[in-house]
Amino acid sequence: GAVVSQHPSWVICKSGTSVKIECRSLDFQATTMFWYRQFPKQSLMLMATSNEGSKATYEQGVEKDKFLINHASLTLSTLTVTSAHPEDSSFYICSAPGRGDSPLHFGNGTRLTVT
Amino acid sequence: SQQGEEDPQALSIQEGENATMNCSYKTSINNLQWYRQNSGRGLVHLILIRSNEREKHSGRLRVTLDTSKKSSSLLITASRAADTASYFCATVPSPSSSASKIIFGSGTRLSIRP
Numbered sequence: 016g017a018v019v020s021q022h023p024s025w026v027i028c029k030s031g032t033s034v035k036i037e038c039r040s041l042d043f044q045a046t047t048m049f050w051y052r053q054f055p056k057q058s059l060m061l062m063a064t065s066n067e068g069s070k071a072t073y074e075q076g077v078e079k080d081k082f083l084i085n086h087a088s089l090t091l092s093t094l095t096v097t098s099a100h101p102e103d104s105s106f107y108i109c110s111a112p113g114r115g116d117s118p119l120h121f122g123n124g125t126r127l128t129v130t
Numbered sequence: 131s132q133q134g135e136e137d138p139q140a141l142s143i144q145e146g147e148n149a150t151m152n153c154s155y156k157t158s159i160n161n162l163q164w165y166r167q168n169s170g171r172g173l174v175h176l177i178l179i180r181s182n183e184r185e186k187h188s189g190r191l192r193v194t195l196d197t198s199k200k201s202s203s204l205l206i207t208a209s210r211a212a213d214t215a216s217y218f219c220a221t222v223p224s225p226s227s228s229a230s231k232i233i234f235g236s237g238t239r240l241s242i243r244p
Contacts, residue, residue: 019172021172049231049232056239057236057237058218058234058235058236058237059173059218059234061231061232061233064231106170108172108173110172110173112232117178118163118165118175118178119163119173119175119220119232121165121172121173121174122172123171123172124170124171124172126170
């Protein structure tokens with residue numbers, strides 16, 4: 016089945032640094048990738064939708080200059096958290112849609128801790 | 131709110147009992163999906179039910195959909211300790227495309243006591 020590989024699975028960084036999270040579709044082409052953020056014991060909140068070869072679409076309230084998204088190829092989308100602060104600590108998950116009404120394929124998530 | 135609502139928020143039952151989780155949503159949908167998330171991991175798709183379907187089964191899972199009430203339920207029969215996880219419903223709005231935003235419910239944290 017379709018697999019989305021997300022790296023790193025966890026990262027600890029200092030305030031002010033930037034962190035890049037990668038999501039790769041391993042055996043299919045993903046023209047679209049959804050990026051979610053999840054706080055403990057809460058649901059997934061859609062942050063942005065990346066589209067291969069074009070600008071990402073950000074949800075209301077999400078700072079596009081802080082959460083940089085790049086979708087340069089049909090198999091790779093990246094999310095860079097710039098100038099990270101402790102409040103950015105969260106679980107970030109990517110997913111790619113299947114064909115038609117097939118389900119989403121999720122990465123295993125990245126636990127970001129900003130100290 | 132971006133989310134649909136699920137209840138209960140948390141559910142603790144004895145192994146072997148059945149677990150029922152409910153989901154309500156707000157818009158017209160193309161389909162509704164249920165996902166499972168183990169702690170600290172990504173989501174795993176469990177079952178999809180289309181808007182023209184009322185009930186669907188997959189192993190120990192039974193899903194119902196009532197589009198007139200904009201609600202769905204997930205029943206897990208004969209629960210096992212390994213079923214302990216969070217369960218989320220997710221709706222695909224109608225009309226939909228491959229890039230349609232999928233809206234997740236608030237989730238139910240299920241704990242199975244051995």
